[in-house]
Amino acid sequence: MDKLLWNTPETLRNLLCELVSWDSITLTEGERLFAPKVASKLQELAYFREHPNLLELHDAGLGRHAVTALYKHPEATETVVLISHFDTVQTEEYGVLEPLAYFPEQLTKKLLEHKEDLPESARIDLETGKYLFGRGTMDMKMGLALHMQLIEKASTENWPINLILTTVPDEEVNSAGMRAAVIELVRIREEHGLSYKLFLNSEPSFSQKPFDIAEYIYSGTIGKIMPAALFYGKETHVGEPMKGMTANYIASFLTQNMEWNPLFRETDLGESTPLPVSLQQKDLKSSYDTQTPYRAAALYNVFMLKRTAAEVMDLFEQVAVESMTSLNASYKVICEREQVAGVGEVKVLRYEQLLAHATKKLGVAEVERLKNEALQNDEWDDREKSLRIVDNLMIQCQELAPATVLLFAPPYYPAVNTSDDPLIIELLELMQKSAKTFDNKVDQIHYFNGICDLSYVNYTDDSNGWAAFESNTPVWGDTYSIPFEDMAQLKGPVLNVGPFGKDAHQRTERLHVDSAFVEMPVMLETLIKSLY
C-alpha cells in the first residue's frame, strides 16, 4: 500500500472531492473558511508537522487569506512557485441540482438521470464515464489538489528543490488574494535566500472551440484593463430639451466608437486579443422624474498583450477626443437648426486633470472628504466607488461641464509572456514528450485567454506605464492597489500546465478524469524533476 496520502488516482480523486465540498464562491463565508481548512489539510503531512512555520496564512482583506506552504530542501536554492486559486464562481445555474454542485461523485451520478436536460456535447461526455462534473472541479481545485500531491511527494522523497504552494482567494473577482501573496513571495524569497526558477500555475486547459479536445500549455497570460468614463452634461426639464444636454447623448458617441474598435486589437506570436466591448453603461439617476439625466457612466473591457496602461489610456483618450469632436459637430448643426446658443462644447479630460483642477479649486482636505464620502459606502464595489468619486468631484467643478472624464476602474491584469525563455522552450518539449507516453498531444498557447493570477508576477515595464494607471484610478491606494514593484521583483518564466476540462463557469463544468488523476501527476512530477 502507498503510504502517501494523495499519491494514487483514487486518493487524489478523494482529495479533489473534499476540496470541492468546501464551497468557496468568491466573497462568501465559504471563501473565508477555505484557507484555514486547506492549511489544516496540509498539516496532515509529516513535513509541515515538523516545520509548522513554513505553512502560513496571509491577510487578503475582508476576512480572507492566501496560503503559502514552503517545502525547503536543505541544499537547494532553486524554487518553483506553484500558483492556484481556491475561489469559484456561483452555482445558481445548477437549478434543482444546486445542492449537489459541490459533490462531484453524486452530481455526476445524478446527472445521468437528468441527461436529457444537458447540451449534447456534455451528455456525450457524461455517458463516457470519463468526466467528473461539479463547481470548481476544473476551475481550479484540481490544480490545487495536484500541487498538494506534488508537495507531499517532494517532501516525503526529499526532492532536491524547493516548492512554494501558493493558493489564493478572489481570483474570479479582483485578485486581492494574489496581489497580497506577491508581497509575501518577495519576503519569503529574501527570508530563506531562495531564487525563483519558475512560476507554475495549473489553471485548466480550455477548449478553443466547442468540440476541441486538444490540451494546451500556456507560456503567458493575456492582460485586461477597464477604461471607464463619466459623462457630465447639463440638466434641464424635458419640456425644455434645448436648454441642456443629456449624459446619455454624450455616452452614445463614445460607446459607439469603443465597441469592436480595432485600434485596441493587439497581435503577438500569431495570437490576437478579442475586441473591446462595453461592460456597463448607465445614467446615475436613482429614480424616475422629468429632470433629464445629466450624469452617466460607461465601463469598457480592453484586452492587451504588450501594451502598458499608459498606452491604453493614450488610445482611449484619442478615441474619446474623436468621439467628442464628432458630437460637437453634430450638436452645432442641431443648435443652428433650433436657433439656440447651446450649452457649449464637450471637453475630454483625464481623471488626473480633474483631480488637479479640484485640488486647486477646493483644497486638499475638501477633495479628500469628497473622495471618502464615496469610499465609505460599503455596498458599492470598487467600480462603483471609482465612478462615484469622479461624480462627487465633478459636482463641485461644474465649470468643466459638459465633459467626458476618463479613468480606469479595477481590476487590472497586466499581460505576461515568457515564450522565448530557454527554460520554457525546454519544458514545452518535455511536456509534449511526456504527453506522448499517454498517447496524448499538447499544443502551446502563448497567452492564456481565461485571465489568471500569473498576471501578477514577472512584471516588466521599463517605461513606467503603470504610473498612468495609478494616477487615473480614483480608488488607487484606498480600496485597490497593485504591488507593481514587488511584481517586478518576481522575475522568472511563467508556465501554466493544468488538467483538461470543459465549460468552466457553466453548470456543465467538468474535468477529464484521466487527464486529472493519471496524466497530470506524471507530467507535473516529470516537469519538477527536470529542474534539478
Ligand SMILES: [Zn+2]
Ligand atoms: Zn480559474
